[in-house]
Amino acid sequence: AKRDGRGLFRFFEQSMDEDLRRRAELESALKKAVAAGDIRPFYQPLVDLRDNRVYGFEVLARWTHDKLGSIPPDVFIPLAEQIGVIAELTWSVVRRACREALQWGAQVRLSVNVSPMQLKDPLLASRLLSTLEEEMFPPSRLDVEITESALVDDVDTARATLAALQAEGVRISLDDFGSGYSSLYHLRAFHFDKVKIDRSFVLAMQHDEEAGRIVDAILSLLKHLGVTTVAEGVETADVLRRLAENGCEIGQGFYFGKAMPIGDASKLLRRRRSD
Ligand code: C2E
Ligand code: CA
Ligand code: CA
Ligand code: CA
Numbered sequence: 001a002k003r004d005g006r007g008l009f010r011f012f013e014q015s016m017d018e019d020l021r022r023r024a025e026l027e028s029a030l031k032k033a034v035a036a037g038d039i040r041p042f043y044q045p046l047v048d049l050r051d052n053r054v055y056g057f058e059v060l061a062r063w064t065h066d067k068l069g070s071i072p073p074d075v076f077i078p079l080a081e082q083i084g085v086i087a088e089l090t091w092s093v094v095r096r097a098c099r100e101a102l103q104w105g106a107q108v109r110l111s112v113n114v115s116p117m118q119l120k121d122p123l124l125a126s127r128l129l130s131t132l133e134e135e136m137f138p139p140s141r142l143d144v145e146i147t148e149s150a151l152v153d154d155v156d157t158a159r160a161t162l163a164a165l166q167a168e169g170v171r172i173s174l175d176d177f178g179s180g181y182s183s184l185y186h187l188r189a190f191h192f193d194k195v196k197i198d199r200s201f202v203l204a205m206q207h208d209e210e211a212g213r214i215v216d217a218i219l220s221l222l223k224h225l226g227v228t229t230v231a232e233g234v235e236t237a238d239v240l241r242r243l244a245e246n247g248c249e250i251g252q253g254f255y256f257g258k259a260m261p262i263g264d265a266s267k268l269l270r271r272r273r274s275d
Contacts, residue, residue, distance in 0.1 A: 027083055029065055030076055034085045034092065039063045039076075041097040042259035045268060046111065046230065046252045049244045054272055056109030056143065058252065059097040060259040061089065077115065086115045091131060098137035100262040104269060111143040111173065116150035122157055125164035140169035143194065148180035151190065162190060173230065178218065187225060194250075195222050199233025202243075202253070206236055219246045 033039055043057035061077065064070045080086040094112050101110045118124055132139050144165060151158050162172050171193035177183055179198040187195075197218055204211035215231070222229045231243050234253030243251060257268060 026068070026071075026075075026079065029068060030063075030079055031083065031085060033063055033065065034080065034089045037092050037096070038065075039089055039093060040261075041093050041100065042261060043097075043101075043265040044252060044259040045257045045265070046109075046250050047256050049240070049248055049251050052272075054108060054269055055250050056111055056141075057101070057265055058111040058145070058259075059093060059113070061093050061113075062259070081115055081117050087118055087121070090114060090118060091127070094128070095131055095135060098132060098135040098142075102135070102137060103266065106138075106141065108269065109141050109143055109171075110137075111145055113145045113175070114150070116147055116153075119146060119150040119158050119161060120154055122160070125161045128165065128170075129168055138169070139165075143171045143173050145173045145175040145196065147175045148177075148183060148186055151186055152182075155189065159190065166191070166193070178214075187227075192227055194228040194230055196230040196232050196252075197248075199253070202231045202233035202239060203235065205239045205242065212242060215243070216246045219243070219248050223247055 039061050040063075041059045042062045044060055045057055046055045047053070048055045061073050062070075063073075063076055077086070077089075080089045090112075097110060097112065101108070114124070114128075121127075128144070129139060132142065146162075166172060172191075173194040173196055174186065174190075174192045175196050176198045177195045178201055180186075197215060201211050201215050201218075205215055219229055228250065229248050230250040230252060231248050232252045234240050234243065234251040234255045236255060240251060240255055260268070
């Protein structure tokens with residue numbers, strides 16, 4: 001084949017067109033899916049490591065498109081943020097999760113993710129509280145997970161939102177702890193009920209002693225601050241044992257179960273209760 005620059009350029013042009021076309025297709029599919037309520041809540045168990053009971057479930061959004069197949073949240077969540085439908089997506093997933101989870105006992109909590117962009121909305125707290133009220137879901141059974149990137153833009157709005165939610169009994173979790181760039185600063189600037197150690201550290205514990213020591217130290221730090229500790233990405237019994245020995249209170253990960261539909265989550269609850 002002739003390797004002239006022009007041919008190569010044409011090839012890139014074509015693949016760029018192809019990318020743009022696919023992105024446009026995904027965008028319009030996502031808009032439709034959000035409007036139609038096709039994005040559904042799945043539930044991943046959080047287990048209390050002190051008594052081995054289910055503490056609650058994290059709500060994780062799942063989307064399966066008729067033609068495009070299953071699309072991961074790492075793809076559609078950022079896209080929903082870019083095209084301005086993240087709030088609509090969140091509310092539909094949270095609303096449905098509250099409705100579905102009402103059937104569980106009062107001690108089972110629900111943990112929902114709120115996108116950093118949404119934390120800029122001064123009405124976020126009142127919107128969330130009125131959604132809970134409409135679904136008759138007690139705010140005291142809800143945890144809201146936020147990431148550090150949500151806290152950097154508008155500290156005052158974020159602080160007011162978190163305080164308003166906490167005043168109604170909602171608990172606030174700092175998600176992906178350690179993966180941001182000013183984790184320790186945020187521990188001082190905000191009051192969190194829970195901190196979730198980023199799964200990259202917990203996954204690395206399987207083969208990296210250094211990661212293990214970092215997690216041990218994070219657990220000790222958080223305990224001194226009186227914050228409830230959660231480790232996500234627990235995949236093996238060895239990691240679980242080390243976390244528990246070092247005082248980690250709650251675990252989440254494939255060792256306990258992946259995110260699952262409501263029916264399977266309810267079954268898991270019944271099975272563990274009768275153990
Ligand atoms: P996240 O909030 O950190 O959620 C935890 C992610 O870790 C989930 O990925 C979960 O499936 C995965 N995970 C849990 N246990 C394990 C484990 O043992 N090993 C490994 N390798 N992974 C584990 P998922 O569901 O793909 O979600 C990815 C991210 O997308 C979430 O990260 C969250 O930032 C975002 N996301 C998901 N659902 C929502 C939503 O409803 N709203 C918003 N705003 N973001 C969401
Ligand atoms: Ca989360
Ligand atoms: Ca996380
Ligand atoms: Ca994340």
